[in-house]
Amino acid sequence: MSSKVRHFAKKALYAAWQPELPRDVQLRVGMVVHTERVYDKEIFALTQRFARELQERLSVRAILTVMTGANARVRGGMARHSCSDAMLSDRLHSLNEFADIGLHGHYWMDPDLFWIREQSQSRFVSHSPELALTTNNFALAPFETQFLADLEWIDRWNVPFRKIYSAGWWFLNENVIAALLKHGFVFDFSVSWAPWFRNQYTHDAVVRNLLQPGQPFRLSSDKNHINCVPTLTGCGTADTAADLGRILRAQLGASRDVTGALCIHDYDRNYDGCLAWLEYAAESLRASLWSLESLESPGILDRVPEFDLSTF
């Protein structure tokens, strides 16, 4: 079906049927931007405008989880766009006026061969080939080296950084969480019940630990803990606001207490679609909208289930 035909079919559907959530669902939604290409001044300007509008129109501070200048793919982009490390850091500082900055991790077996990832569409989880996720060439030592390089870059360039993480390609496992805990990260947005964003580790863990779709939880190791707030779905291609209601109805099942994020890539260039979804969530799905500050304050995450990482 072409996107135009799909759009009109949806208009007809939603004229006849409003995909509401059950009255007793308590929905809380925030915004996480997977920020990969603000070395491109056009994407930087779009992202800056979105963060400002989100704050002005909906009083929400976006969370921008960013790829750093230590990343091989980002360095290639910085060279193409003549963006120095200092310039990238300056842009993150100015984005921090309207958003909170965290880390978005993309890691490779061999970072010098990062481009191979772009060409190897093989981890297939979607019915739609263009949505296919691809293989994570993933091993512990290269991951740790690249993760530390990200943190060093953040330190060296004095990025206004909060200990927030979202996984590139949704790749999360025990080693990644252990590294986050060791380095004091306190929020993660990598777990998802959406079919496009799951992987074997999170799928197994949420099923085995009887977590409900859209349910945040806390993981601990020694004295550290990290709050895992799910990503509900992505708005990279959002065109019709009521789609959000339909997607969440399907995903949430019997869940009644739901706290999660919407996500988008900066390069999706669909921030208007995101704003429309968030407005729809607040108005038609009776969602309260959160920012990092509200997750940090007593309240929303007070009574989430807690697990030790070693037995999760």
Ligand SMILES: [Zn+2]
């Ligand atoms: Zn990414």
